[in-house]
Amino acid sequence: MAEASGFSRRKLISLVGAAAGSAAAYQVMTSLGFAEESPYRGPIRLDGDPKGASVLILGAGLAGMTAALELHRAGYRVQILEYNTRAGGRNWSLRGGDTYTELGGATQRCDFDAGLYLNPGPWRIPYHHHGVLDYCRRLGVALEPFIQLNHNAFVHSTAGFGGTPQRIRTVKTDFDGATAELLAKATRKGALDAEVSKEDQEILIEALRSLGGLDKDLAYRAGPDSAEFRGYAQDPGGGLSARPVDGEPMALHDILTSRLWRGLQNFLLYEFQTTMFQPVGGMGRIGEAFARALPPDTIRYGAKVTTIAQDGHGVTATYQDLAHGGAVRQAQADWCVCALPLTVLSQIHTQVGPKMKAAIDAVPYASSVKIGLQFKRRFWEEDEHIFGGISYTDLPIRQISYPSTGYNAGGKGVLLGAYTWNGPNSYEFTALSPAERVRRAVAYGSQIHPQYRTEFETGIAVAWHRVPFTLGCAGDWTDAARAEHYDNLCAIDGRIMLAGEHASYIPAWQEGAILSALDTVTRLHKRVLAA
């Protein structure tokens, strides 16, 4: 989910990748905080008696509930204050019958059919996010594969190939085949003699032939060798009309100038590699499971925190009880784990030192918009044979994601009809009314799937800068801000410590929220035992 604004980290990584190869790009990604394998190594052990110590936790998102669950198990008395009337925070699914009111007052009713949903926030789990996966296992959240790469989905550019969507399979295969041919022929001509030994050159050529779909002349062209990779103009069949017809590869020039290769990065990056997962029934199942695992009445809902004060003995949060006319109340504990988004916390009077306060103020939040669209039939499966996966486009909607469940069963389906991440279009979509966002998602998407025009039924749009409980999508760190503020953000200030994806090197991912919470409560527990 992470990508940065303006001259983005992604762009930088992509440039480095183009110039210096993927190993260099990986190094850059690692230094920018991406591509880290989660260091989660199993459930934490908080041994030792906290002797009845209490912890007030602010925010019932995954970070806050992870902290609450582990501290409760270790013997702490825990209470959570939550602004919303549900648990989960950004871990959230909108289902038929739900209503959602955004900042500015517009209310949408989700009219999806039973079983269909939109995940406005996180929607996929990498196999190496060990913390999220372990909590799903421990809390009984059933998972199913999330299809990130579908070779039969599209990459699309309004300018390339006359605006006609191209199958990922052919763009990727033809790009790989053409570059393999170039490299094999350059090797044959001796262009690599200074770099690669003769013996290795022979192996390299064999590898390029094998992996690139080259024929015996080291050519990538229409024929049985390339067809085994890129598919056929006419697939092999049975009986009299069985003979397959090989397809004609696209010209390298056309692939290069169309820039469609840009979309392929989304399948190569570590955070998007197979296998990815999603909870059966919607990402919100994780937040629901966390809330069920906590002791009854741990979470006080409809609590808008206004000040956080501390002294040598404990922490006091003042909050408005939204269910009772905003009545001002207080909650007290020995310690406080604050898992509120920095957009919110930066506006709350918080009694912490200048370093932590500066860190809280230092992180802008990414802008993101997701739009779910319900269609009368699963035309992407029935007409275009696309079962799950994502099509990428340079239209403002950026992506169309096909449901990774309910395949081949007919009936209705919900597409993710737009997913923007930073950049001008995120703000422009946010500035529109929800109905206009949906209307545009349908209009843009119909350039890729003309069936939109006749099959669309209903949609719902979530623009994260208008989400009342976060006022933004996720912490959008720069390297400079991280260098200056990150350690101060994560330090314990008196009796207050922070948790959340913003306090992690896996920004915008649930794994970051969980690991941050585990790290925070581990340090808290050490301090309590030492006291």
Add this chain to the structure above:
Amino acid sequence: MNVSSITRTLALLLATCGGAAAQEHALHAAVPSAGPAMSEGKTFTESGGAALYAQVCAACHQAGGEGAVGAAAYPALRHNQKLASAGYPVTVMLYGLRGMPPLGRMMSDTQVADVVNYVRTHFDNPYGDAVAPGDVKAARP
């Protein structure tokens, strides 16, 4: 035999023979409606303070500059005395403020000046001393 030209010819044929769908791709490539166009690329393409405000700033500060309140708030820009000094909104645009991203980095100097001047002279704000693009340029990181 030139494979590349054959492929282009094929693509052309497909585009012309592909029926309504393919034609739509060419005809409606960028504009889905009569509403305001959306930017292409990494920077805002709106021009003029009114358009920039309506299509960018209003995302959070709302169409009438009234702001919004949830778990935290977007400040109202209406009748906002912090706008009295032009340097303040220019700085916020270029450097961000707490959760607000530095949106001016996706705008030209002229765009930042235009939208700052627009906000300072609308929504009951009476501040007529205009910012010039050069002021914005000088304030950039």
